[in-house]
Amino acid sequence: MTEKIPVGILGATGMVGQKYISLLENHPWFEVSYVAASPESAGKKYSDAVVGRWHMQKDIPTGVEKLVVGNANHTDSALGNCAFVFSALELKDKKELMTLEEAYAKCGLPVVSNASAHRWTDDVPMIIPEINADHLDIIPQQKGARGYEKGFIVVKPNCSIQSYLTPVYALIKAGYDVSRLFVTTMQASSGAGHPGVPSLDLIDNVIPYISGEEEKTEREPLKIIGRIENGRFVNHKGLEISAHCNRVPVYDGHTACVSLYFKIDDPSLEAIIDIWNNFRSVPQELELPSAPKRPIIYRTENDRPQPRKDKDSENGMAVVVGRLRKDPVFDIKFVGLSHNTIRGAAGGGILNAELLKAKGYLD
Numbered sequence: 001m002t003e004k005i006p007v008g009i010l011g012a013t014g015m016v017g018q019k020y021i022s023l024l025e026n027h028p029w030f031e032v033s034y035v036a037a038s039p040e041s042a043g044k045k046y047s048d049a050v051v052g053r054w055h056m057q058k059d060i061p062t063g064v065e066k067l068v069v070g071n072a073n074h075t076d077s078a079l080g081n082c083a084f085v086f087s088a089l090e091l092k093d094k095k096e097l098m099t100l101e102e103a104y105a106k107c108g109l110p111v112v113s114n115a116s117a118h119r120w121t122d123d124v125p126m127i128i129p130e131i132n133a134d135h136l137d138i139i140p141q142q143k144g145a146r147g148y149e150k151g152f153i154v155v156k157p158n159c160s161i162q163s164y165l166t167p168v169y170a171l172i173k174a175g176y177d178v179s180r181l182f183v184t185t186m187q188a189s190s191g192a193g194h195p196g197v198p199s200l201d202l203i204d205n206v207i208p209y210i211s212g213e214e215e216k217t218e219r220e221p222l223k224i225i226g227r228i229e230n231g232r233f234v235n236h237k238g239l240e241i242s243a244h245c246n247r248v249p250v251y252d253g254h255t256a257c258v259s260l261y262f263k264i265d266d267p268s269l270e271a272i273i274d275i276w277n278n279f280r281s282v283p284q285e286l287e288l289p290s291a292p293k294r295p296i297i298y299r300t301e302n303d304r305p306q307p308r309k310d311k312d313s314e315n316g317m318a319v320v321v322g323r324l325r326k327d328p329v330f331d332i333k334f335v336g337l338s339h340n341t342i343r344g345a346a347g348g349g350i351l352n353a354e355l356l357k358a359k360g361y362l363d
């Protein structure tokens, strides 16, 4: 058996960091060798740093519980302890986070990030591997322009868009371009990180505001389905998105109710279901370890998808869709669902790293 690649987790004590640690237990290619968090956690044994806030269903993996938490602000502590880092950091100051992720890349450690800081950086790819694996082609330019020798930065998009963008992209790819998209999200409480939304605010309630979320939901898809031109990303044109984002009393699993208006042809409902059920892309062709065999699953029952029943489909990596029907104002409408801390966060980051490895960027 070839040796596993040692990986570091920045923000290892947070909601997403914990999910990374949990998902990477027994990963065939990667092994957690370094964990880092804020100065308050630094110096503690990992199991002590997360006392009273370990949210995963299984215990802390034995190899990780004894690791001493590093200070994520010190790149030197990571050097020599891992070959690349997953960034699950949440800093108040986005500029500071940008600079910190750049510092890791500069010192030779590739950064696979969940954070929003670099999503709009011109030469940083924002990847959903089923949609835009080819955007990794910008990495040599990013490294050249910034003088990075081994490091680089790759990010994943916001969790809110994962529940609908792959099904919409599958239709665009099949020749049914979309001009208008209206989406209402119902987002799980685990998406709010630590300390999250107070339970007294969320139980028996819906909060119709998540700071910055609607802007991300409306903008990020345009970069993801956009293209590279002269060494920078150019947004997809001709698609307008309007989003309402709500926090709901669900633990895991973001739901999106979507209406679409097609540019020219309006496919039949049967054709759409067929496109979704047969959609396969780069992660499936490369047989990446975390790739869902069926990236989009259509449920025929009229009361699905539901977070409790469907979020774990394909180990939490599939987008589950249902309730496809004609829309009297737009052309069609449907409901999409994805696991926000797996496909929408740590699982998505791991899939990005697997894609990077398979394409030779981590050699």
Ligand code: NAP
Residues within 6 Å of the ligand: 010, 011, 012, 013, 014, 015, 016, 017, 036, 037, 038, 039, 040, 041, 042, 071, 072, 073, 087, 088, 089, 090, 091, 092, 114, 115, 116, 157, 158, 159, 190, 191, 192, 193, 194, 195, 340, 341, 344, 345
């Ligand atoms: P979180 O639970 O608040 O965790 C934040 C992590 O950052 C903790 O490990 C924390 O360490 C560390 N940190 C905080 N301040 C720091 C500082 N000054 N210096 C160094 N480290 C610091 O957040 P989360 O929900 O896991 O989210 C992590 C990132 O993923 C965020 O950028 C978020 O936007 C993104 N994201 C989250 C989700 C989701 O579903 N939750 C989905 C997609 C993307 P301490 O524990 O020591 O404070």
